Amino acid sequence: MSSSVMSSPRLRSVIASLAILYLSIAEPPPRAEAARAFFVFGDSLVDNGNNNYLATTARADSPPYGIDYPTHRPTGRFSNGLNLPDIISEQMGSEATLPYLSPELTGEKLLVGANFASAGIGILNDTGVQFFTIIRMFQQFANFQQYQVRLSALIGAEQAQQRVNQALVLMTLGGNDFVNNYFLTPFSPRRRQFSIQAFSDYLISEFRNILRRLYDLGARRVLVTGTGPLGCVPAQLASQGSRNGECVPEPQRAAAIFNPALGRMLQGLNQELGSDVFVMANAFQMNMDFINNPQQFGFVTSKVACCGQGPYNGLGICNVLSNLCPNRNIYAFWDPFHPTERANRIIVRQIMTGSTDYMNPMNLSTIMALDSKI
Ligand SMILES: *[C@@H]1O[C@H](CO)[C@@H](O)[C@H](O)[C@H]1NC(C)=O
Ligand SMILES: *[C@@H]1O[C@H](CO)[C@@H](O)[C@H](O)[C@H]1NC(C)=O
Numbered sequence: 001m002s003s004s005v006m007s008s009p010r011l012r013s014v015i016a017s018l019a020i021l022y023l024s025i026a027e028p029p030p031r032a033e034a035a036r037a038f039f040v041f042g043d044s045l046v047d048n049g050n051n052n053y054l055a056t057t058a059r060a061d062s063p064p065y066g067i068d069y070p071t072h073r074p075t076g077r078f079s080n081g082l083n084l085p086d087i088i089s090e091q092m093g094s095e096a097t098l099p100y101l102s103p104e105l106t107g108e109k110l111l112v113g114a115n116f117a118s119a120g121i122g123i124l125n126d127t128g129v130q131f132f133t134i135i136r137m138f139q140q141f142a143n144f145q146q147y148q149v150r151l152s153a154l155i156g157a158e159q160a161q162q163r164v165n166q167a168l169v170l171m172t173l174g175g176n177d178f179v180n181n182y183f184l185t186p187f188s189p190r191r192r193q194f195s196i197q198a199f200s201d202y203l204i205s206e207f208r209n210i211l212r213r214l215y216d217l218g219a220r221r222v223l224v225t226g227t228g229p230l231g232c233v234p235a236q237l238a239s240q241g242s243r244n245g246e247c248v249p250e251p252q253r254a255a256a257i258f259n260p261a262l263g264r265m266l267q268g269l270n271q272e273l274g275s276d277v278f279v280m281a282n283a284f285q286m287n288m289d290f291i292n293n294p295q296q297f298g299f300v301t302s303k304v305a306c307c308g309q310g311p312y313n314g315l316g317i318c319n320v321l322s323n324l325c326p327n328r329n330i331y332a333f334w335d336p337f338h339p340t341e342r343a344n345r346i347i348v349r350q351i352m353t354g355s356t357d358y359m360n361p362m363n364l365s366t367i368m369a370l371d372s373k374i
Contacts, residue, residue, distance in 0.1 A: 238314025
């Protein structure tokens, strides 16, 4: 940058206000917000380790998973370090939620909330059957009910109810219904049964039931992430033979049909409930930003996974024998399906402060400011 540009008073004031914006984001949240509970539902993008306790092949409990986690050990998170809910907890000024199945989730720890997510699951019960015992949505909700019984025993029924009503909830669901069900094989039963459009319609109607049930269980502020760009993950690039890293059209089309329909469904639900309970987080766009312009975000590539093997490191699973990149901060994808911690941080930045194109009807910083006034 030339010194004449640096000394421009206009630019200096822009830099100063950016610095203030940055400081106000980095500032610890108010105490009331720190006390808010956080509940997490969904799949491997948000599982904090529940699958470690299950007889399933969908697990992230061996190195190099967790290589950049504070303990440098695998935890069951599908990340080199922190995952999406961890970073949201950080922003809320809370500790990370424990997996519901963790024996440590007792006493005061119950107040933090809980993570019910399970890698491999989808909206439909027949999604992820290849992973054996995983915790499907109806069971995640049964666990949530059980959690509420235990919370009531700790602080009383009325307080427990209030804590659940005032909690922040994250729901990340739907990607597996496509990649681990519909698109799993060229002749999958769901593909023979449905066109992409009809399958998406079916998923949306089942997803609506799931969210309605979540509301009935007490949730009043729910971030729903939608699916990422399913055709751009290294696993798809590798298995569908992408030549120059171009995203695979069919799964991309599925995401382009499903996500806007999800947004409309959430709007309809909010109208019916007369309140902005459900907030659409446009994970598709958040991911596309750094997939289209990796360099702008400090990544050397958005096509090749850090950990894996084969083309794009996209074949099989990340394990101790895989290729492993030395610097995880310059890769968008950690393994063939999941973002790095660094990419998750970019996503959470949009969740916190994104415009309505990213967060509809409002972003998390607005939600936190609104809800702390109650
Ligand atoms: C999934 O299975 C549960 C338990 O059997 C059932 O209650 C629920 O309706 C099923 N969901 C779908 C979408 O079929
Ligand atoms: C999102 O957050 C920013 C910064 O906190 C705020 O200025 C903006 O108005 C918010 N946008 C929406 C749509 O809530």
